[in-house]
Amino acid sequence: MAKLTLAIDAMGGDRGPSIVVAALIRALQSFPEVDFILTGDEPRLKALLNREAKHLKATDRARIRIHHTTQIVQMDDKPSQCLRHKTDSSMRIAIDLIAEGDAQACVSAGNTGALMAMAYLRLKVLPGVLRPALIAPIPNEQGGQSLLLDLGANPQCDADTLFQFGVMGSVIAQELTGISEPRIALLNMGTEEIKGPDVVKQAALLLANSKHVHYQGFIEGSDLFAGKADVIVCDGFTGNIALKSCEGMARMVYDHLKRSLKSHWLSRALVWLLYRRQRKAWSWLNPDQYNGASLIGLRGVVVKSHGNASANAFYSAIEHAIAEAESDLPKRIHDRVEQVLSEQHT
Amino acid sequence: MAKLTLAIDAMGGDRGPSIVVAALIRALQSFPEVDFILTGDEPRLKALLNREAKHLKATDRARIRIHHTTQIVQMDDKPSQCLRHKTDSSMRIAIDLIAEGDAQACVSAGNTGALMAMAYLRLKVLPGVLRPALIAPIPNEQGGQSLLLDLGANPQCDADTLFQFGVMGSVIAQELTGISEPRIALLNMGTEEIKGPDVVKQAALLLANSKHVHYQGFIEGSDLFAGKADVIVCDGFTGNIALKSCEGMARMVYDHLKRSLKSHWLSRALVWLLYRRQRKAWSWLNPDQYNGASLIGLRGVVVKSHGNASANAFYSAIEHAIAEAESDLPKRIHDRVEQVLSEQHT
Numbered sequence: 001m002a003k004l005t006l007a008i009d010a011m012g013g014d015r016g017p018s019i020v021v022a023a024l025i026r027a028l029q030s031f032p033e034v035d036f037i038l039t040g041d042e043p044r045l046k047a048l049l050n051r052e053a054k055h056l057k058a059t060d061r062a063r064i065r066i067h068h069t070t071q072i073v074q075m076d077d078k079p080s081q082c083l084r085h086k087t088d089s090s091m092r093i094a095i096d097l098i099a100e101g102d103a104q105a106c107v108s109a110g111n112t113g114a115l116m117a118m119a120y121l122r123l124k125v126l127p128g129v130l131r132p133a134l135i136a137p138i139p140n141e142q143g144g145q146s147l148l149l150d151l152g153a154n155p156q157c158d159a160d161t162l163f164q165f166g167v168m169g170s171v172i173a174q175e176l177t178g179i180s181e182p183r184i185a186l187l188n189m190g191t192e193e194i195k196g197p198d199v200v201k202q203a204a205l206l207l208a209n210s211k212h213v214h215y216q217g218f219i220e221g222s223d224l225f226a227g228k229a230d231v232i233v234c235d236g237f238t239g240n241i242a243l244k245s246c247e248g249m250a251r252m253v254y255d256h257l258k259r260s261l262k263s264h265w266l267s268r269a270l271v272w273l274l275y276r277r278q279r280k281a282w283s284w285l286n287p288d289q290y291n292g293a294s295l296i297g298l299r300g301v302v303v304k305s306h307g308n309a310s311a312n313a314f315y316s317a318i319e320h321a322i323a324e325a326e327s328d329l330p331k332r333i334h335d336r337v338e339q340v341l342s343e344q345h346t
Numbered sequence: 347m348a349k350l351t352l353a354i355d356a357m358g359g360d361r362g363p364s365i366v367v368a369a370l371i372r373a374l375q376s377f378p379e380v381d382f383i384l385t386g387d388e389p390r391l392k393a394l395l396n397r398e399a400k401h402l403k404a405t406d407r408a409r410i411r412i413h414h415t416t417q418i419v420q421m422d423d424k425p426s427q428c429l430r431h432k433t434d435s436s437m438r439i440a441i442d443l444i445a446e447g448d449a450q451a452c453v454s455a456g457n458t459g460a461l462m463a464m465a466y467l468r469l470k471v472l473p474g475v476l477r478p479a480l481i482a483p484i485p486n487e488q489g490g491q492s493l494l495l496d497l498g499a500n501p502q503c504d505a506d507t508l509f510q511f512g513v514m515g516s517v518i519a520q521e522l523t524g525i526s527e528p529r530i531a532l533l534n535m536g537t538e539e540i541k542g543p544d545v546v547k548q549a550a551l552l553l554a555n556s557k558h559v560h561y562q563g564f565i566e567g568s569d570l571f572a573g574k575a576d577v578i579v580c581d582g583f584t585g586n587i588a589l590k591s592c593e594g595m596a597r598m599v600y601d602h603l604k605r606s607l608k609s610h611w612l613s614r615a616l617v618w619l620l621y622r623r624q625r626k627a628w629s630w631l632n633p634d635q636y637n638g639a640s641l642i643g644l645r646g647v648v649v650k651s652h653g654n655a656s657a658n659a660f661y662s663a664i665e666h667a668i669a670e671a672e673s674d675l676p677k678r679i680h681d682r683v684e685q686v687l688s689e690q691h692t
Contacts, residue, residue: 076538113540141598152535155543189498189586192422194459197501197583221590225598237543238587240535241580244567245588246595252487252571253599 003035004325006105006318007097010040011072011090013109014308017041020109021048022311027318028060034322035063037103039090042068069093073110075307079117091115095122098300105301105325107292107317109309115302116153116295123298126334128341130161132297134236134304135169137177137290138243140227147173148224150236151243151293157235159202162186164337166203166213168296169231171336175327177230181214185229187238188218203233212340292317294324296333301325349379350671352451352664353443356386357418357436359455360654363387366455367394368657373664374406380668381409383449385436388414415439419456421653425463437461441468444646451647451671453638453663455655461648462499462641469644472680474687476507478643480582480650481515483523483636484589486573493519494570496582497589497639503581505548508532510683512549512559514642515577517682521673523576527560531575533584534564549579558686638663640670642679647671 008024010017017040024036038045045066053061071089073082086092091110097103099122108115116132125132135149149165150157157165166184173182186204188196193204195218207215216229221242224232234242262268291313295302301324305317354370356363363386370382384391391412399407417435419428432438437456443449445468454461462478471478481495495511496503503511512530519528532550534542539550541564553561562575567588570578580588608614637659641648647670651663 076540078540139598141601155535187587189501189583189590194424221587221592222594222597224591224594226594234587237535238584241533241567241584242587242591244535245570245592246567248568248570248572249592249595250599251568252485253596255487 003033004031004105004322005035005037005097005103006107006321006325007037007039007067007094007103008318009090009094009106009108009110010038010045011069011110012307013305013314014075015310017045017048018052019309019311019314021045021052023314023318024064025053025056026311026315027322028056028063030319031322032060035065037065037067037094037097039067039069039093039097040072041070041090042066067093067097073114075111077111077114079111079113082111082114083117083121086114092118092122095119095300095302098302099123105303105321107303107305107314107321109305109307109314109317112152112304115304119295119298119300119302123300123302125297126299126330126337128337129168129297129333130164131157132295133165133168134239134293135172135296136243136293138225139290140225142227144227145177145290146225146227146229147177147231148239148243149231149233149296150239152236152240153295154236156237157199159199159206162199162203162233162235163206163210164340165233166207166215166231167210167336167340168333169233170213171333172294172296172329173230175329175332176323179230182230183216183228184213184231184233185216185219187224187232187234187242188220191218191220193218199235207233210340212336212343290316292320294320294329296329299330301329349381350451350668351381351383351443351449352453352667352671353383353385353413353440353449354664355436355440355452355454355456356384356391357415357456358653359651359660360421361656363391363394364398365655365657365660367391367398369660369664370410371399371402372657372661373668374402374409376665377668378406381411383411383413383440383443385413385415385439385443387416387436388412413439413443419460421457423457423460425457425459428457428460429463429467432460438464438468441465441646441648444648445469451649451667453649453651453660453667455651455653455660455663458498458650461650465641465644465646465648469646469648471643472645472676472683474683475514475643475679476510477503478641479511479514480585480639481518481642482589482639484571485636486571488573490573491523491636492571492573492575493523493577494585494589495577495579495642496585498582498586499641500582502583503545505545505552508545508549508579508581509552509556510686511579512553512561512577513556513682513686514679515579516559517679518640518642518675519576521675521678522669525576528576529562529574530559530577530579531562531565533570533578533580533588534566537564537566539564545581553579556686558682558689636662638666640666640675642675645676647675 094106134151303321440452480497649667
């Protein structure tokens with residue numbers, strides 16, 4: 001395939017461009033075939049690169065271009081306002097680069113609503129796709145991963161949209177994690193068919209009657225990490241709250257554990273020993289590797305990084321974006337959705 | 347006040363009546379002023395009591411009555427079916443005892459939907475209350491508790507209902523946890539006013555404009571345990587999924603921690619050391635003490651225990667029910683709701 005170019009919104013995250021540049025420098029080494037365009041304040045980015053990237057080979061340095069932009073999308077900007085008034089923002093230009101064919105994918109750690117609105121406007125949804133969705137991997141108790149969508153692109157969804165999320169999620173599980181027959185489940189407040197809001201019950205019927213997805217039924221929040229499904233479908237409000245509540249719970253337990261382990265010299269010593277022995281055993285729980293939610297259903301690859309992502313976490317988002325662009329995910333999703341629709345109409 | 351009688355559905359939980367009886371025996375000691383009625387299979391309960399309660403003083407034994415019932419509500423029974431066909435179930439009779447004034451409160455570990463439907467039918471909602479709600483305490487990082495509602499009684503809610511949940515939650519925080527001005531927050535997918543479903547935004551306006559609640563604004567799932575609010579309001583679908591997802595996350599981390607700590611003698615030593623030093627420091631995270639979700643807004647006290655609660659957890663549910671009955675919670679909620687309504691109409 002043609003040489004890949006990734007656009008990166010360098011001004012997006014809470015931590016500013018320095019973590020973006022640190023992640024980029026790492027990506028230059030891992031992806032020698034990929035070019036990068038940073039969108040943002042050129043003087044500032046130049047200065048950063050001159051300081052951080054001076055050890056780079058000239059050939060690698062040459063794979064980084066800077067596209068100067070004059071505006072920044074703030075976390076509390078209204079998406080509608082951004083569409084009208086932030087047309088020269090680092091986020092908007094990163095998406096424009098895809099729309100104009102100068103890049104195949106982009107990564108941003110900025111305002112999700114604005115990113116969604118801009119991508120929706122400039123990249124357009126794929127034919128037959130009802131709504132784009134945010135999808136991300138979560139760890140499971142088997143030591144593997146499950147995909148969860150929607151994570152906030154659509155606060156409210158109808159049954160057809162939830163059904164299509166199942167179809168799109170199924171494609172991604174096949175393309176990116178290589179599962180031949182991904183198990184699809186709907187997140188619900190109970191596993192019995194009588195449970196939950198009407199829209200979830202209606203989506204269950206659509207999924208159960210489709211031969212394009214391997215539908216497992218409902219799963220409860222308590223099984224979100226049980227590995228009972230490869231793709232877990234819900235609306236964006238539910239997905240956002242489920243995932244962030246778990247972050248909150250994990251943080252609470254982690255902080256408490258840290259405090260109590262530090263409370264005694266002997267435990268500090270033991271923790272140090274254990275850490276050396278068990279770093280690997282715990283690595284699958286490291287949130288960094290799960291950073292990067294993909295906005296799917298559009299004519300282009302858009303990956304949203306967590307707002308306060310570390311350099312390692314932002315690097316994971318870059319990896320996601322490159323993997324999706326390399327497997328030409330938009331085309332795969334388009335083909336499957338077309339197939340489903342055509343067979344529904346016959 | 348008059349002597350309190352608590353009805354207990356002895357057949358409800360997944361683990362059967364033995365844990366109920368174990369919890370009851372403990373409650374007999376802690377609440378010498380309370381009488382208890384067990385509803386369920388009399389021969390079986392008699393046999394259990396004869397075995398487990400033989401050490402009891404005759405005066406304590408005399409405070410336990412058994413009300414024989416012939417049916418059991420199953421976890422997957424349809425609520426509507428139960429209303430018609432399970433009129434002699436241990437769950438139904440426990441609620442009837444309140445309706446007929448023979449008990450002031452009941453506890454059941456059975457099918458939530460059926461419990462809700464039966465309580466709704468037999469106890470009726472308080473005048474002015476739109477919908478009953480399930481509310482339960484959750485731990486927070488300050489080492490205190492917050493109240494979360496609705497936990498599943500109402501999969502979908504309109505803005506007025508969410509507003510009223512804020513009012514009822516406020517009363518409970520005052521009555522049971524003694525906070526003079528409880529901070530009320532709405533669970534949402536962002537803290538900016540533009541975020542979230544329309545119904546949540548509308549509820550925010552109602553809460554912000556009411557002088558009966560101390561409204562804090564939106565909180566995200568990531569702050570569910572941050573102690574930023576005393577009462578956190580959402581619809582029953584969202585609450586159920588948020589809480590159960592956190593259970594799932596906690597179980598995954600706990601199991602992994604246990605495995606990795608058992609893997610080396612050093613870590614086993616560490617656990618032993620910490621356990622001896624820090625049992626207290628961790629006790630606030632013990633889920634048992636949070637067992638017991640209260641069905642509020644009805645003319646009577648109904649507490650739902652977790653289906654697979656241990657004896658200690660079921661005991662906590664009994665404690666909740668007695669505390670609510672002793673503070674005459676239904677009357678307090680009624681008074682406040684009346685007050686809010688009257689001032690809305692003037």
